[in-house]
Amino acid sequence: MSATLETRKNVAIMFAGDSGDGIQLTGTQFTDTAALLGNDISTFPNFPAEIRAPQGTLAGVSGYQLHFGSVEIFTPGDGCDVLVVMNAAALKANLKGLHTGGIIIANTDGFDAKNLKLAKYPDGVNPLKDSSLDKYKVYEIDVTKMTRTALADSGMGTKEIDRSKNMFVLGFIYWMFNRNMDNSIAFLKDKFKKRPDLVEANLKVLKAGYHFGETTETFNARYEVKAAVMQKGEYRNIMGNQATALGLIAAAKKSGIELFFGTYPITPASDILHELSKHKNFGVKTFQAEDEIAAVCSAIGASFGGSLGVTASSGPGIALKGEAIGLATMLEIPLVICNVQRGGPSTGLPTKTEQADLLQAMYGRNGEGPAAIISASTPSDCFETAYEACRIAIEHMTPVFFMSDGYIANGSEPWIFPQSKDLKPIKIEYAKERNPEDAKFLPYKRDEKLARPWAIPGTKGLEHRVGGIEKENETGNISYDPDNHELMVKLRAEKIERIADYVPLQTIDNGPAKGKLLILGWGSTYGSIKTAVIEALAEGYDVAHAHVRYLNPFPKNLGEILFNYETVLMPEINSGQLIKLVRDKYLVPAIGFNKVKGMPFTSTEIKEKIVELLKK
Amino acid sequence: MESTLAPLTAKDFVTDQDVRWCPGCGDYSILKQVQTVLPELGIARENIVFVSGIGCSSRFPYYMETFGMHSIHGRAAAVASGLKAARPELSVWIVSGDGDSMSIGGNHLIHLLRRNFNVNLLIFNNEIYGLTKGQYSPASPAGKITKSSPMGSIDHPFNPAALALGADATFFARSMDRDPIHMREILKRSNSHKGSSVVEIYQNCNVFNDGAFEVFTEKGTKKMETLFVETGKPLVFGDGGNKGIKLDGFTPTIVDLTAGASANDLWIHDETDRVKAQILSRFFDDPKMENHLPRPFGVFYEEKRFCYEDAMLAQIAESIKTKGDGDLDALLRGKNTWKIN
Numbered sequence: 008m009s010a011t012l013e014t015r016k017n018v019a020i021m022f023a024g025d026s027g028d029g030i031q032l033t034g035t036q037f038t039d040t041a042a043l044l045g046n047d048i049s050t051f052p053n054f055p056a057e058i059r060a061p062q063g064t065l066a067g068v069s070g071y072q073l074h075f076g077s078v079e080i081f082t083p084g085d086g087c088d089v090l091v092v093m094n095a096a097a098l099k100a101n102l103k104g105l106h107t108g109g110i111i112i113a114n115t116d117g118f119d120a121k122n123l124k125l126a127k128y129p130d131g132v133n134p135l136k137d138s139s140l141d142k143y144k145v146y147e148i149d150v151t152k153m154t155r156t157a158l159a160d161s162g163m164g165t166k167e168i169d170r171s172k173n174m175f176v177l178g179f180i181y182w183m184f185n186r187n188m189d190n191s192i193a194f195l196k197d198k199f200k201k202r203p204d205l206v207e208a209n210l211k212v213l214k215a216g217y218h219f220g221e222t223t224e225t226f227n228a229r230y231e232v233k234a235a236v237m238q239k240g241e242y243r244n245i246m247g248n249q250a251t252a253l254g255l256i257a258a259a260k261k262s263g264i265e266l267f268f269g270t271y272p273i274t275p276a277s278d279i280l281h282e283l284s285k286h287k288n289f290g291v292k293t294f295q296a297e298d299e300i301a302a303v304c305s306a307i308g309a310s311f312g313g314s315l316g317v318t319a320s321s322g323p324g325i326a327l328k329g330e331a332i333g334l335a336t337m338l339e340i341p342l343v344i345c346n347v348q349r350g351g352p353s354t355g356l357p358t359k360t361e362q363a364d365l366l367q368a369m370y371g372r373n374g375e376g377p378a379a380i381i382s383a384s385t386p387s388d389c390f391e392t393a394y395e396a397c398r399i400a401i402e403h404m405t406p407v408f409f410m411s412d413g414y415i416a417n418g419s420e421p422w423i424f425p426q427s428k429d430l431k432p433i434k435i436e437y438a439k440e441r442n443p444e445d446a447k448f449l450p451y452k453r454d455e456k457l458a459r460p461w462a463i464p465g466t467k468g469l470e471h472r473v474g475g476i477e478k479e480n481e482t483g484n485i486s487y488d489p490d491n492h493e494l495m496v497k498l499r500a501e502k503i504e505r506i507a508d509y510v511p512l513q514t515i516d517n518g519p520a521k522g523k524l525l526i527l528g529w530g531s532t533y534g535s536i537k538t539a540v541i542e543a544l545a546e547g548y549d550v551a552h553a554h555v556r557y558l559n560p561f562p563k564n565l566g567e568i569l570f571n572y573e574t575v576l577m578p579e580i581n582s583g584q585l586i587k588l589v590r591d592k593y594l595v596p597a598i599g600f601n602k603v604k605g606m607p608f609t610s611t612e613i614k615e616k617i618v619e620l621l622k623k
Numbered sequence: 624m625e626s627t628l629a630p631l632t633a634k635d636f637v638t639d640q641d642v643r644w645c646p647g648c649g650d651y652s653i654l655k656q657v658q659t660v661l662p663e664l665g666i667a668r669e670n671i672v673f674v675s676g677i678g679c680s681s682r683f684p685y686y687m688e689t690f691g692m693h694s695i696h697g698r699a700a701a702v703a704s705g706l707k708a709a710r711p712e713l714s715v716w717i718v719s720g721d722g723d724s725m726s727i728g729g730n731h732l733i734h735l736l737r738r739n740f741n742v743n744l745l746i747f748n749n750e751i752y753g754l755t756k757g758q759y760s761p762a763s764p765a766g767k768i769t770k771s772s773p774m775g776s777i778d779h780p781f782n783p784a785a786l787a788l789g790a791d792a793t794f795f796a797r798s799m800d801r802d803p804i805h806m807r808e809i810l811k812r813s814n815s816h817k818g819s820s821v822v823e824i825y826q827n828c829n830v831f832n833d834g835a836f837e838v839f840t841e842k843g844t845k846k847m848e849t850l851f852v853e854t855g856k857p858l859v860f861g862d863g864g865n866k867g868i869k870l871d872g873f874t875p876t877i878v879d880l881t882a883g884a885s886a887n888d889l890w891i892h893d894e895t896d897r898v899k900a901q902i903l904s905r906f907f908d909d910p911k912m913e914n915h916l917p918r919p920f921g922v923f924y925e926e927k928r929f930c931y932e933d934a935m936l937a938q939i940a941e942s943i944k945t946k947g948d949g950d951l952d953a954l955l956r957g958k959n960t961w962k963i964n
Contacts, residue, residue, distance in 0.1 A: 043961050190959070239964055243957040253955060260951045267709050287942035289949030292708055292935060297734040301701035304694070304731075308674070308705030311692055312713070316705065334695050424960075427951040464690040464706075464713050467669045472638075472684050474693025484640065485685065 012185065014231045017076025019084030020180065023101045024093030024117075025062050026055055026069035029173030034071025035419070036177055040190045042244040042421050045234025046075040049534060051083035051607070052417045056274070056357040063117075063125035068100040077233040081534035081541075083418065085609035089183075091176055093117050093150070095126035098134060110144045112179070114172070116151035146226065148219070150175050157215040161208050171212045178216025185231050188213060240423040247386035247416040248275070251319075251345060251409070252282035254393025256289050259315055262401065262433035267309035268317045269294040269302045274357045275413040276319045276347040299327035303344070307331060310340045311473075313437060313463035315397060319345035322364045323354060329372050332406050334475045336376040336499065339451070339459045341400035341407075344368075344378075345393070348412040350605040359605025360414035362530050363581040368408040369559060369588065375496050377503040379403070380559040382410040384533035387422035389415065392556060395510075398433045403506055404458040410558070412580070414607050415531040437461050441468030450483040456509070457502035504560050513562035518544055518551025524620055525572035527597065529555045529585050531607060532578050538610035543617045550617050558585065566593045574620060576600055578608055631662040638688045644679060649800035649826035653747060654686055656806045657716075661689075664714075664814050671714045674703045676728055678720040678754050680747035680826075697728025700735040700744070704931075707740045711932040714814075715740075721748040721762035725781050729761075733790035738931040739818045743810075746783060746823045751832035764909065769831075783823045784904035784923060788897075793818035795900070796922040799825040801840040805851070805920065812922055818930055838910045839918055848910055852903065852921040857889035860917045868916070875902060875916060892921075900924035 020037070024030045031052055038050050051072045060067030074084035089110045092098040094117025105111065118135050134140055135147060154175045158168045174195075181188050192210060199205040220226055245253075259266035268291065270280050284293045292314070296302035299320055306316030320328065325346050335342040348364045350356025368380050379399050383392035389411055396409040438460035441448055450471040451459050462469040471483060479486035480494055517540050518525075528536045533554050540552040553568060555561065569575055569589070575597040577586045583599040590597060600616050602608055636658040644650045661671065671689040675681035677696040684691025694702045699717045707715050717735075724732050724746050735744070751769065752758040758771035762783065766775040787795045794816040798809040806824065813820035825836040838844040850860045850868070858868035865881045867889040878884035893899060900923045908915035943949075 039959065043959055045961060045963060234963070237963050241956075241960050241962050243960045245957070256949075256954065257951060260949065265709065267705060269705055286949060286954065287939045288946040289951075289954070290939055290943075292939070294705065294708055296701065296704075297730055300698060301704070301731050301734065304698045304701035305705030305708065307694075308692075308702035308707075309709035310705075311702070312706045312709040314709040316709075330695055331698065338692070424955040424957070427955065464672045464710065465670055467667075470669055470689050472687075472691040472693065474684070474691075475695055476693065 011227060012229050012231050014233065016078050016232070017074065017080060018089065018184070018230065018232055019072060019074040019087040020089040020091065021070055021072045021087040021101055021104060022091045022176070023068055023070040023097035024173075025097070026057070026060050026067050027062070028069065028093045029170070030054075030069045030071050030093070033173045033177045034073055036191045036194060037180060038073050038075075038419060039194070039244055040181070040186050041073070041075040041232075042242070043190055044186065045237075046077065046232055047080040047235040047237055048073065048075045048244070048420055049080045049083045050074070050419045051414065054358055063094055063096055063122050065096045065100050065126060068097050070097075070101060075232060077235045079235065079237065081537040082607075082610055085611045091180065093172070093176070095122045095128060095134070099126045099128070105143060107142050108144070110146065111140060112146045112148065112176070114150040114176075115147045116149050148179070153215060153219065154212050157212050158208055161204070161211075163204075163208060168208075171209050174209050174212040175216035175219075178213040179220050182217045182220030183226070183229055185229050188217060237421070238423065242421045243424055244419055245387050245390070245422045245424075246278070246419040247383070247389045247411055248278035248347065249282050250387055250389035250422070251383070251393045251411060251416070252279050254390040255283065255317055255343070255397060256286055256291060257390070257427065257430060258394045258397030258433060259291070260289060261427065261430050262397075262435050264401070264435055265290055265292065265314040266317065267292045267294065267306060267314040268319070269296050269305035269309065270319050271296050271299045271302045271324060273321045273324045275349055275416045276321050276324070276345065278416065279319045279345060279347070299324040300331060303328040303331040303342075306342055307335050307338070307340065310335070310342055311338070311463070313461070315341060315343070315401065317343040317345065317397075319347065321347050321349050322351045322367065325364060325367060326371070332378065333372040333374065333376045335406045336372070336378060337475050337478070338473045339404045339499070340461065341404060343393075343396045343400050343407050343409055345409045345411065347416045348410065356605040358413065360412045360531065360607060361580050361603065361605060362412055362532070363584065363603070365410065365558065365581070365584040366587070368410060375500065377500050378559070379405055379407040379503055379506055380410060381407065381557055382530045382555070383415060384530055384554055384556065386415050386418045386420045390422070394430065395556075398431065399506055399510075401433055401435055402458070402509070403456055403502065404461060405502065410530060412531050435461075437463050438466065438469055440466050443468070449481045451478055452481045453498070453502075457498060457505055507557075507560040507563045510557050510562060512564045513553060513555065513568055515568070516552045516554050517541065519549065520551070521571040522551055523549040523573050524551070524617065525569065525575045526550065526552045526613070526617070527555065527569070527575055527577050527589070528552070529558060529579070532580065535608040535610045535613050536578060539613035539617060542610070542614055548617060548621050550621065555585070558588070561592065569593055569595045569597075574598065576616065576620060578602075578613055578616070580607065631668060633658040633662060635668065636661050636688045638686055640685050642686050643682065645830050647829040648679070649749065649828070650680060650683070650747060652800040652803060653745070653806070653824055653826065654683065656803050656810060657687070660807050660810045660814075663811070666714045670712065671716070672706060673716045673718055674699045674706065675718040676723040678723045679828075680718055680720040681723060683718040697723055697726070698731060700724070700728060700731035703742050704735060704738070704740055707742055708932050708935055711741070711936065715742040717742055717744045719744065719746055720753070721746060721750060721783070722752045722760040725761045725783065725786065733786075736787060736790040736792040736819050736821070739793050739928050740932060741817050741819070741930045743813045743820045744822065746821065747826040748783060748823050749826045749828040749832055750835050751828050753828045753831055757831035782904065782907045783821075785901070785907070787821045788901055788904050788924060792821050792924070793926045793928050794820035794922070795823070795904070795924050796821070797823045797825070797920050799836060799840055799920065800827060802920075809922065816925055818926075818928060848917050850906070850917040850919045852892040852919050852923065854892055854894045854922070857886060857891050859889065870902075873902060875906070877914065877916065894922050894925045897924065897926070
């Protein structure tokens with residue numbers, strides 16, 4: 008009997024297991040294959056902070072949700088249609104996300120007495136054996152046993168064999184969704200090219216999983232998700248942190264400046280370092296500093312020398328960098344600070360997402376130390392946003408915060424990658440050499456953008472001293488003069504404000520230009536808001552969506568837009584930070600909609616809020 | 624044809640800023656020696672950068688007619704590391720005090736040294752916090768009575784020489800503000816060393832810690848308390864060179880050359896000897912202690928080791944050699960793409 012092929016527009020799969028089960032790898036492999044076959048996709052890896060949390064426990068569950076479709080996809084999905092669980096804890100932790108009627112694929116070996124106990128099921132209760140899962144379609148597979156059987160002759164130890172369990176699952180899911188395995192086969196061959204025995208073992212298990220689906224008559228349905236109707240063009244799949252790194256490299260290459268990246272490893276920002284350090288042939292200098300302070304200071308030193316100094320971190324690390332960012336504000340030199348936000352305060356939720364560092368970027372320095380702030384909204388958008396951060400830092404001689412968060416940093420999506428010729432030019436002008444007969448060089452004399460000259464060591468006649476003590480206007484000499492200090496504070500603030508003259512106006516992403524309700528978002532809430540607004544518009548609700556990239560300064564027309572709607576709703580993954588800035592600047596009675604659970608908004612949550620507000 | 628430019632003089636390194644150290648501060652002498660030595664080094668003025676942290680010493684860049692950055696507390700080493708990595712061709716000098724470099728900047732100090740950036744680090748050691756008006760510093764001797772230690776400091780002091788060598792510094796030397804000739808010599812040596820050169824300069828803070836190093840600088844006591852080391856020469860000190868130091872196993876012992884000890888048995892200084900340099904760095908006795916060892920001055924140790932910035936450039940060159948010059952379009956494209964028509 009052959010399985011029937013059912014066509015679906017979009018499917019969300021959640022892979023869940025023990026951290027160490029290879030869940031993330033399984034997820035990314037399926038993602039890459041789906042992307043290559045032309046589906047639109049969005050992913051959400053969700054894993055514990057511990058490298059190896061206690062095996063089999065709820066705390067140790069690692070998950071990877073993937074939403075793919077033949078239609079446009081903006082989020083990893085509010086829930087899932089297929090839940091793959093390697094053990095009882097993975098089921099318990101994720102069952103609430105599974106849609107009624109959804110499919111559970113369970114590794115029965117992970118439901119033995121020990122695993123059930125670790126997952127805190129009451130004695131004698133096995134969800135696979137009682138009727139608690141009746142509203143789902145449950146497929147039980149003894150993945151462990153079949154993996155071991157497949158590799159019985161391999162000469163490998165049990166422990167090593169069990170490590171390839173995830174490939175069995177991947178193979179089976181490929182069968183279920185009617186995918187070919189070429190991409191994963193090529194991947195495994197490359198990954199283990201120094202260990203032919205591992206290549207052979209993994210391929211064997213992968214194929215065993217696929218053939219299991221084909222030969223076992225239990226499974227009578229297969230699904231097909233056709234390629235999406237997407238914007239024409241050439242695509243690749245990209246993760247947020249990777250896009251950030253590429254944006255930095257592109258800005259450096261395009262402007263002919265050397266990129267210096269000083270950083271200290273921290274979740275979830277480290278992948279930017281990992282990606283950049285692979286591309287030394289672009290002249291990229293990566294410096295893994297001894298601490299966060301050295302990281303930002305080294306970037307400042309590099310910028311002083313005429314390179315583009317960049318540092319990256321997450322909230323706790325940004326806190327440590329605060330004093331040095333103030334120094335860069337005073338030195339008025341380019342500096343890009345990437346903040347890949349996570350839950351806080353303090354160490355907070357290292358692997359969970361949050362948008363709670365906006366006020367830290369805005370105000371987190373002593374004195375009045377304004378900096379520009381821009382924010383990425385999707386994984387691929389990290390590219391353009393990082394590129395813009397570099398452009399603003401260089402052209403306006405200022406520190407710029409590039410805001411991202413764990414959700415988009417680790418998530419991935421298809422991307423129509425740009426051609427280098429189409430990237431916006433970045434103008435770099437170092438101050439020119441001077442002769443003894445020329446007028447004295449004034450290091451703090453400003454241009455029309457209020458930017459001071461970038462006078463780098465090695466240029467004759469420009470010898471000058473900068474530092475963190477208040478500068479006298481134009482000369483840059485130390486000055487304690489009260490009037491001068493007030494003037495300089497105002498000039499530094501005005502310099503940031505003036506950036507608004509050089510950035511695009513705010514646009515409406517979706518919906519009418521005037522109306523009842525505007526959803527104003529920033530950062531990674533983009534996908535959930537977009538999906539919710541599309542649905543609400545289809546149902547006839549008067550709602551629009553605008554997403555702000557430029558957070559300081561705001562685009563010049565933002566205030567105008569806000570007053571075109573009766574109500575402004577601002578969803579944020581924090582207790583209300585952008586809303587403070589918006590209310591402060593425009594005195595608009597915006598309504599906050601907040602979630603602080605280390606988790607992104609679902610589109611359903613936003614949709615319900617829209618309905619609630621418009622039904623009143 | 625233009626005539627060749629006149630060589631630079633000390634005056635060319637003087638800025639138009641008023642020097643604002645207290646009258647009688649040891650920093651004046653150090654500034655003078657640096658300004659005197661620089662023209663002799665043959666480095667174009669625009670290629671010289673002074674980077675400092677916070678403290679009295681750290682005002683130094685304002686007084687040098689070169690490029691300079693007065694950064695933030697303790698971080699000069701980190702700023703200089705980034706600058707040197709970005710621009711290896713520059714001559715980078717870090718000016719720091721004992722508090723700045725060994726307290727708040729301690730972490731950056733040791734990491735600068737292990738990485739061995741080719742920079743010159745001048746530590747102005749006055750064993751006190753001057754700018755914050757007189758608290759004990761990590762270099763202050765135990766028992767030191769200051770504003771923040773009215774009953775005497777209970778902190779065990781840092782030994783800068785041992786600290787630097789412990790962090791695998793490739794060059795360590797000690798000099799003092801009241802010995803300009805010696806200081807100029809040491810500054811030149813420091814500049815010619817390729818790698819991180821640490822020069823500890825004993826500097827008198829005549830307001831908050833006056834006379835801290837008097838025994839090493841005053842005529843009456845200097846001979847007995849100081850030991851000037853020079854490679855190939857025996858360790859001799861005292862009145863008319865009447866005392867010497869001999870190694871008894873690994874233990875340095877003072878011998879009296881006028882009382883039968885032979886000059887041939889003395890420790891001959893060898894600045895390439897790491898073990899001996901470690902022993903020498905431990906000549907850190909309290910001068911009030913009986914039979915104490917004299918305090919050494921001069922170059923303790925010098926070693927050739929690759930510099931961080933060179934290795935960084937070498938990796939970039941290697942990467943270009945194997946992968947070719949970075950092609951942005953190829954990078955943006957990645958390995959796996961698909962088309963939608």
